Amino acid sequence: MITMVVPTRNRAYTLRKVLPTYLAQDKVSEIILVDDDGEDDTEALLQGLAPQFPAVTCRYLRNPERRGASYGRQRGAEAAANDFVLFCDDDEYLEAGYAAKCLELMAPETVGAVSGRRVYMRDGEQPEQAVRRFGNGTRKRRYFEHFLLQIINGARFTGVIEVPFTVANILTRKALLERFPFDSHYAKGNGYREESDYQMNLYVNGYTILVTNDAHSIHMPYSEVRTGGQRIDKWRKFRWSVHYNNYFIDKYYAAYRKRSGVWYPAPLAKLMSGSYLYWRGFIRPQVYKVVTKLTDKRVD
Numbered sequence: 001m002i003t004m005v006v007p008t009r010n011r012a013y014t015l016r017k018v019l020p021t022y023l024a025q026d027k028v029s030e031i032i033l034v035d036d037d038g039e040d041d042t043e044a045l046l047q048g049l050a051p052q053f054p055a056v057t058c059r060y061l062r063n064p065e066r067r068g069a070s071y072g073r074q075r076g077a078e079a080a081a082n083d084f085v086l087f088c089d090d091d092e093y094l095e096a097g098y099a100a101k102c103l104e105l106m107a108p109e110t111v112g113a114v115s116g117r118r119v120y121m122r123d124g125e126q127p128e129q130a131v132r133r134f135g136n137g138t139r140k141r142r143y144f145e146h147f148l149l150q151i152i153n154g155a156r157f158t159g160v161i162e163v164p165f166t167v168a169n170i171l172t173r174k175a176l177l178e179r180f181p182f183d184s185h186y187a188k189g190n191g192y193r194e195e196s197d198y199q200m201n202l203y204v205n206g207y208t209i210l211v212t213n214d215a216h217s218i219h220m221p222y223s224e225v226r227t228g229g230q231r232i233d234k235w236r237k238f239r240w241s242v243h244y245n246n247y248f249i250d251k252y253y254a255a256y257r258k259r260s261g262v263w264y265p266a267p268l269a270k271l272m273s274g275s276y277l278y279w280r281g282f283i284r285p286q287v288y289k290v291v292t293k294l295t296d297k298r299v300d
Contacts, residue, residue: 001029002099002171003080007072008090009036010227012045014220018093019045021127023053025099030057030081034072037063057081068187070194077177086171087195091225092118093127093218094169101215102171105160112176112207113199115166116215118153127218136213143211146262148276149249149269158213164260165199166211176202185247189240193248200248204255238281242274249273 004022008015015033022031035042043060050058061075077085084106086099095116102114117137121130137143137156144163145152151166180201186194199209253266264272 001082002027002084002086002103003030003032003076003082003174004028004086004088004099005032005034005073005076005080006088006090007034007036007069007076008042009038009066010040010042011038011090012040012042014091014225015042015045017220018091019049020052021094021096022088023049023056023058024096025086025094026097027100027103028056028086030059032059032061032076032079034076035060035062036068036072037066066187068184068194069191070182070186070197071184073195073198074177074182074184077174077182080174083174084171085174085177086169088169088217089219091220092169093220095127095131095216095218098169098215098217099171101212105210105212106171106173108208110206110208112202112209113166113170113172114210114212115168115170116212116217118167118169118217118219120153120219121221123221123223125221130218131216134216146260147264147269147272149245149273150276160210160212160214163209163211164203164256165196165209167217168195169217170195170199172198172202176207180205183251186244189243190237192241192244194244197248197251200252200256204252204259206259234281238277241277241281245273245277246270 006022033042033046046058046060061079063072073087084103086102088094098116102116105111105114119130119134121127136158138154139152139156141152141155143152143155143157143161180198182194183197186197203209249266249270253269
């Protein structure tokens with residue numbers, strides 16, 4: 001069976017919507033919310049929902065001070081009663097069968113982590129509508145771009161593929177979390193790369209990371225998510241992202257390069273991935289605005 005671990009802080013308003021989809025997951029017998037010194041009614045929310053799902057043990061852990069998501073993930077994993085741990089962000093719905101499908105793919109001992117696809121909801125959409133719209137992806141790209149050390153979330157593919165790392169909502173083994181714990185260095189700012197760090201640690205140590213198109217997590221529209229590390233000022237977000245990205249590359253790049261076979265050196269990897277972060281944070285939003293305005297004019 002599976003223990004689900006959800007790090008959270010002041011997100012009772014999102015958990016109220018998504019938590020029932022966690023409690024209803026087949027193969028999940030325990031859910032642990034790790035509250036990072038929050039100030040809202042997360043504990044009361046969990047206690048209120050628990051009686052509706054008597055087959056699931058619901059536990060609430062609270063950090064006495066802010067320690068970040070990495071610490072929360074590791075603390076929850078250490079407290080887990082099951083051999084398998086499924087991490088989930090607190091602003092994403094889980095499609096029915098997500099946990100069970102990931103568990104099926106974890107059968108070989110060489111598999112270190114498995115995720116489904118992440119779908120981003122649009123304003124006014126229901127989760128099921130977002131999944132239907134997404135289909136097998138929306139872009140003719142590779143899911144993982146080695147040159148940028150980035151996931152291309154909307155890349156089209158079917159079935160199951162191997163990658164160096166995938167999204168945060170992974171199923172893994174408690175024994176691996178004991179050997180390769182989450183790195184609490186990513187505690188401040190936006191925590192960029194904190195979930196990728198654990199997966200890359202598995203990858204460079206010979207484990208397989210899988211992502212399947214047959215299971216989906218559905219991210220709430222950003223208009224409904226008011227708080228969190230991704231809501232900080234753009235420049236602060238960019239600076240923290242570059243800081244953590246460089247730390248991540250310094251930590252893993254030599255071993256990653258050896259296993260993946262990429263030819264370019266670490267300084268170039270930092271330059272390219274940093275440039276991508278600037279594009280994503282500052283240029284791409286403006287391009288989207290222009291495209292949206294042009295599209296709206298054609299519709300009118």
